[in-house]
Amino acid sequence: MSGPLRLVIFDVDGTLVDSQGDILAAMAAGFATVGAPMPAREAVLGIVGLSLDVAVARLAPHLPGPARAAIVEGYKAAYMALRAEQGVAASSPLYPGARETLDALHGVPEIVLGVATGKSARGLAKLIEGHALERYFVTRQVADHHPSKPHPSMLRAALDETGIAPEHAVMVGDTSYDMEMARAAGIAGIGVTWGYHRPEALGAAARLADDFGALAALLAEDWGAWA
Known part of the structure; x- marks a missing residue:
């Protein structure tokens, strides 16, 4: 890539x-x-x-x-x-394929990873520590510092922190709030169907993925394959 x-x-x-x-x-x-x-x-x-x-x-x-x-x-x-x-x-297990997909994406020099969550900074830090995810996320946007989703503040901050243009970014999430936030920030949204909102609620998504393999395939299709 x-x-x-x-x-x-x-x-x-x-x-x-x-x-x-x-x-x-x-x-x-x-x-x-x-x-x-x-x-x-x-x-x-x-x-x-x-x-x-x-x-x-x-x-x-x-x-x-x-x-x-x-x-x-x-x-x-x-x-x-x-x-x-x-x-x-045990209390917040990773979904099947999550770690493998993060590993694959993290291994591509041109891809930067981030999170945008309704969790607090403390809650996110505990989760990242518990799953040993410290090395993955360059930008971490949390509820402490922003209006609630679907306000685009989190995504605008992530773009500012990384210096990456909206057309080169994607938001991956399971709720209508994630997809509406992405649209408001001018970022493509990929809705995932294994989460807490039904697929029909993800109308603002550019595309849907039914598992992490499908998500990886969509990103590879757009951005080129990675090892």
């Missing part, structure tokens, strides 16, 4: 790792702190990718601000406890 630098930005939950078990359990614990039942599973998974305060506001618009704030704190405490109890690799 030769040519300009290319940037592949990955979402995390529902794209690289399957953390739905801990997300659902932590959300149930968060709602329990205010004596309220957790919304339906589909509703909870539907907000994955949003910043936590925005996600809770969408799930519980009927609750007052202090109750929503308590849910957020309860969620954080429960999520950290679950992760500590099980370990990152």
